[in-house]
Amino acid sequence: MAENSVLTSTTGRTSLADSSIFDSKVTEISKENLLIGSTSYVEEEMPQIETRVILVQEAGKQEELIKALKTIKIMEVPVIKIKESCPGKSDEKLIKSVINMDIKVGFVKMESVEEFEGLDSPEFENVFVVTDFQDSVFNDLYKADCRVIG
Structure with missing residues (x-):
C-alpha cells in the first residue's frame, strides 16, 4: 500500500489516487467516453469477485x-x-497480471469505520474513497490493510 497510482477518466473530471502495489486502471463505460487501458490478462480463469466502492x-x-x-x-x-515451476520443488514464480472486476453494487456511503463491520464480506473487494488522508478514518482503514483511494 506504499506506492501510489492515479486513475483518471478521459473527461478529466475524475481523478483518484490508489494506494495499491500496481497501477490500477478503470474502464469507464458511458455514451460519451470509453477508456480502456492496455494490460496483460490472466491466461487461466481467475475467480471473479465483485468490487464495491x-x-x-x-x-x-x-x-x-x-x-x-x-x-x-x-x-x-x-x-x-x-x-x-516444477512439481515437488520449492521454486515459486510470481505472475503479475490484471483482471476485470465488475462493479455491480455501485457504491455505498459510510459515515464511520464502525459501519464497515456490517458491510464486510468475502464476496466483495472493497475500495474506500476518502477526501482527507490526514483524517483518522484514513489511518483506521490503512491500519486494517484496506484499499483506500481519494
Whole structure:
C-alpha cells in the first residue's frame, strides 16, 4: 500500500489516487467516453469477485464523484498469482497480471469505520474513497490493510 497510482477518466473530471502495489486502471463505460487501458490478462480463469466502492464521510456528499461512479462498470485490478515451476520443488514464480472486476453494487456511503463491520464480506473487494488522508478514518482503514483511494 506504499506506492501510489492515479486513475483518471478521459473527461478529466475524475481523478483518484490508489494506494495499491500496481497501477490500477478503470474502464469507464458511458455514451460519451470509453477508456480502456492496455494490460496483460490472466491466461487461466481467475475467480471473479465483485468490487464495491465505499464513499467515506465527505466523499459521499460530492455529487460529481457520485455521478462519475455511476458511469464506471468495470475496474481493472492487479493480481499476483503464485505458481510452482516444477512439481515437488520449492521454486515459486510470481505472475503479475490484471483482471476485470465488475462493479455491480455501485457504491455505498459510510459515515464511520464502525459501519464497515456490517458491510464486510468475502464476496466483495472493497475500495474506500476518502477526501482527507490526514483524517483518522484514513489511518483506521490503512491500519486494517484496506484499499483506500481519494
